[in-house]
Amino acid sequence: MLGDGTRCVHGGESEPAVAEPLMPGPVFAAPYHLGGADRVGDADFYGRAGNPGWRALERALGELDGGHCVLLPSGMAAIGTLLRTVLHAGDALVLPSDGYYATRDLVRTELSELNLDVREVPTSGPFPPEVFDDARLVLLETPSNPGLDVCDIAELAERAHAAGALVAVDNTTATPLGQRPLELGADAVVASDTKAVCGHSDLLLGHVSTADEELARRLTGTRTLSGAIPAPFETWLAHRSLATLDLRLERQAANAAALAEALAEHTAVSGLRWPGASSDPAHGPASRQMRRWGGVLRFELRDAEAVRRLLERSRLVSGTTSFGGVHSTADRRAQWGDPVPEGFVRFSAGCEDTADLVADVLGALD
Structure with missing residues (x-):
């Protein structure tokens, strides 16, 4: 595998072409030519469903995470899209009691109509066996924000999977270079790229990555139908920032x-x-x-x-x-x-x- 710096610089880039820039500019199109009366194959047809700029950054971030990346317009959009895609009414959700406060606020307010069984546990534990019983999703955040406590991803993923639960890790603090939760057994990794990935305090962006192709497809569908899409210029700037x-x-x-x-x-x-x-x-x-x-x-x-x-x-x-x-x-x-x-x-x-x-x-x- 290439080194971190090399993958950051070259991730998601297109094939070199004579007299073309090293990194193509942002794609501002909303509709695309269909080529006739009907759409041809998998070609782009409408900006809300996909565009080359998103795919380039998704390839780069997905390679760093070790999975399929779905780009979102903010970290909270990434969290919200994951929760709305995975959870159903009455599901049990395990949350860090000391993680990012807005995640808990989202669950208590915007998702309150789902009547979720919310179980909050400190990042450093302990995680009693019953906390995983009939859980649909276990969301970890390690190191936690703001306390910087740490939990053992591999151990908790094994326990959660044995109980039939999915595991997601908020990897914002660690970054994809600092930690690869998918390799440790997590089903999904979520991050606010507003922070270190973009790194210049001038962008809002987020993403979810997963090794499960079906989950990636569902996340993409939720993004398309909800309209929670990143803007083209922000996407391009984030990809440029990733190089450093x-x-x-x-x-x-x-x-x-x-x-x-x-x-x-x-x-x-x-x-x-x-x-x-x-x-x-x-x-x-x-x-x-x-x-x-x-x-x-x-x-x-x-x-x-x-x-x-x-x-x-x-x-x-x-x-x-x-x-x-x-x-x-x-x-x-x-x-x-x-x-x-x-x-x-x-x-x-x-x-x-x-x-x-x-x-x-x-x-x-x-």
Whole structure:
């Protein structure tokens, strides 16, 4: 298999042609010529059903994930499309109680008419045997957002499958280069590509990948009929951004490692977590299933005012409710309703010079 960097640069590309660009531009067509009175074969006929731009990025992401990719306009569109495709009225759904809060909100509000049997379990467990009984879908998120706890995908997939359940993994924090849940037994992987995959804090995009061709076909059908489709220019920009994913992740992880080391003994900081640190409670299971570490860490300051002062005094860190971009950002998660302390910070290390970033954060804290 080619290396991560090579697959990021060349994934989904078309055959080279003389006097043509290395990467074709975005496809803005809505209808296409049918070639006559009726559609010919599998040729494109209407933009909502498919186009070359989507297929190119889907090939690239699908190769990174190890399955068939279905592109969606946001991470929540990806989660929603997966849940609406798989679940039926009265089904049992296992959710992480400490995962992304909007997923739980979606289930409690927009999907409430399905009368689902929702079972919430912390990412770090324990997962009692009865939680899988008659479950239709087990949705995992590892490392979790924002707590960065980790669960054993292979073990839980085996247990869930034995009970007849499907397993999906929200892989947003890890990225397809950091973790390949489909190889660990998951039936589907879902991600908000808004974060590290696009990586420049200027796009909304998401996707679902699966090794099951029938499930991929159903997901595509749900996308087509619901109209939850990504725009052509955003798709093209995301594909262009994918080429530098390997390079960006390398710098972000190095910056996260340096920050974790620098903050470990700081008197103003508590609750520091980064799975890449050998002392982190999640390091053991993470090291068994993750291919590389990410750029997201978490820690706690005394209160909300302390977080405000950190951001006010920093020259390089912005207060932003996202992560995975080239700019370092920090988000006080309690403001969004996450059940965390008021001074809880999810920090996303960007691509700044490591020494500059560490000095800036320490200076702001001091």
